[in-house]
Amino acid sequence: MTLEQQRQLEDAYIMHTFGRKPVELVSGCGMRVTDDAGREYLDFIGGIGVISLGHCHPALVEALSNQASRLMHVSNYYYIEGRGELAKKLSDLLNEAAPEAQRKQWQTFFANSGAEANECAIKLARLYARRKAESRGEARFPRLIVTLERSFHGRTLATLAATAQPVKQEAFQPLPDGFVAVAPNDVDALKRLFADRGDEICAMLVETVQGECGVYPCSEEFLQTARDLCTEHEALLMLDEVQCGMYRCGTYPYAFQHFGIMPDVVTMAKGIGGGMPMGACSAAAEVAAVFEPGIHGSTFGGSNLAITAANTVIDTVAAEGIAENVESVGAYLRERLAELPSVVETRGLGLMVAVDLLDECDAHAITIAALDAGLLLNSTGPHTLRFLPPLVCTREDVDELVERLATLL
Numbered sequence: 001m002t003l004e005q006q007r008q009l010e011d012a013y014i015m016h017t018f019g020r021k022p023v024e025l026v027s028g029c030g031m032r033v034t035d036d037a038g039r040e041y042l043d044f045i046g047g048i049g050v051i052s053l054g055h056c057h058p059a060l061v062e063a064l065s066n067q068a069s070r071l072m073h074v075s076n077y078y079y080i081e082g083r084g085e086l087a088k089k090l091s092d093l094l095n096e097a098a099p100e101a102q103r104k105q106w107q108t109f110f111a112n113s114g115a116e117a118n119e120c121a122i123k124l125a126r127l128y129a130r131r132k133a134e135s136r137g138e139a140r141f142p143r144l145i146v147t148l149e150r151s152f153h154g155r156t157l158a159t160l161a162a163t164a165q166p167v168k169q170e171a172f173q174p175l176p177d178g179f180v181a182v183a184p185n186d187v188d189a190l191k192r193l194f195a196d197r198g199d200e201i202c203a204m205l206v207e208t209v210q211g212e213c214g215v216y217p218c219s220e221e222f223l224q225t226a227r228d229l230c231t232e233h234e235a236l237l238m239l240d241e242v243q244c245g246m247y248r249c250g251t252y253p254y255a256f257q258h259f260g261i262m263p264d265v266v267t268m269a270k271g272i273g274g275g276m277p278m279g280a281c282s283a284a285a286e287v288a289a290v291f292e293p294g295i296h297g298s299t300f301g302g303s304n305l306a307i308t309a310a311n312t313v314i315d316t317v318a319a320e321g322i323a324e325n326v327e328s329v330g331a332y333l334r335e336r337l338a339e340l341p342s343v344v345e346t347r348g349l350g351l352m353v354a355v356d357l358l359d360e361c362d363a364h365a366i367t368i369a370a371l372d373a374g375l376l377l378n379s380t381g382p383h384t385l386r387f388l389p390p391l392v393c394t395r396e397d398v399d400e401l402v403e404r405l406a407t408l409l
């Protein structure tokens, strides 16, 4: 089938929720994907931060092929291989950078996407606050969740309510209530909010590095203040690491570990499955304890293929020194991008990077023109390009990107 025929079929039979680029991708290997005409592209979007090990990493292909031939899904009514091991690995990774006194046991709920992982966190925060109030004989319990302006937490109704972007929310009102947004990194505004409404707040839900709006890391001061205020008001600090977690920011498994804080709940998805749909919400065991059988669930969450994928991703990252690669190649990527004449600002950590371009540069048009230059690129705003390449990206890949991008700018 030609690209044009595929396009016509999709136009007729698929809901138009994405503006697709005119290319049909059929295979991939490492940093590269190939289209139906045999043209190769260097992939600097990595399935929107999903393809952590690179396309079709042999370890992942082998593990998934073996698992697919043995058992794919049996439901959460039964024990399966690897799930407990994976949850224990996540608990260890979440504690990795913490001093002994802050380490704790984490328990995880496995979901299928970032939005679902965040739904789990939202439900957990409300239930935890309710149970605590009940145990004290209080009739009222705090329900408000503090989010950040410009945030992105998903497309389900509750995660859209948490996504403080009025343009995305407007068409779907009324949304679930109980969310309030403050400006990112505005420490005084956060303190004022807690001073005014602290007794209503059950949690904060924050992307450690905001992704969809163009890669804006939280400041250490802001995160530390959030930690202190949540502790003081018995609210949960919940970090959305769907995009910035799983080694995306280099050195550590999670972005928050760059900032010396310890959250109560962490959500993840994207890179954890390396291409298999997967989400996870991990919480301190004391918090997770409010979930009892029947209170939350998922048919597919944590089933055999996803568990196999995540175990393989985590083991391969360790075996191949990928975290160190992210750190060094990420620094090189930011350095090289900053040299380009049309780049006015470079932001990010590890291999989660964005550049703002001069006002006369149309970022979306550049992502289209990039196809002819053999590049897969992504824009997050009229003048902003975001880079989320596979974590196995090399300096040579960065050189190739910069050389080709220079011709487009």
Ligand SMILES: Cc1ncc(COP(=O)(O)O)c(C=O)c1O
Pocket: 112, 113, 114, 115, 116, 118, 152, 153, 154, 155, 207, 211, 212, 240, 241, 242, 243, 244, 269, 270
């Ligand atoms: C920070 C963050 N949270 C949540 C989501 C939603 O994840 P999903 O699309 O897997 O539902 C995304 C997706 O881009 C994200 O970047």
